[in-house]
Amino acid sequence: MRKNLIFIAILSSVNLASCTSILPEPHKIDIQQGNRVKQEDFEKLKLGMNRKQVIFILGTPLLQDGFHQNRWDYLFYLIPGNAEPRQSRLSLFFENDILVRIDDSQYTPEVQEIEPAK
Numbered sequence: 001m002r003k004n005l006i007f008i009a010i011l012s013s014v015n016l017a018s019c020t021s022i023l024p025e026p027h028k029i030d031i032q033q034g035n036r037v038k039q040e041d042f043e044k045l046k047l048g049m050n051r052k053q054v055i056f057i058l059g060t061p062l063l064q065d066g067f068h069q070n071r072w073d074y075l076f077y078l079i080p081g082n083a084e085p086r087q088s089r090l091s092l093f094f095e096n097d098i099l100v101r102i103d104d105s106q107y108t109p110e111v112q113e114i115e116p117a118k
Helices: 002-022 051-058
Strands: 031-034 071-079 086-095 098-103
Antiparallel strands (some): 031 071, 071 086
């Protein structure tokens, strides 16, 4: 009788362990951080705008470095639930509160789009 109970316990454990592979993965939420700069908002930026106009279009920047007060960085970081992390960066440079340069070399608006769940 005791051997039978031990055998049933071992068999149940093995059977239960094998079931975990058929269970679906848990849902993972998308994590977004930073400033989401849409393509249509980016296209509204023009050299010669003042800081208030830029804030009106893009919002307050994520980074305002105390050592580089004439540079604003709009960073966006996205970790989709079951995909690789993605990021985008837009840097704006000011002189006398006027936008003089836009560095969009790392700006990728398609990174900021979240695919609908399947």
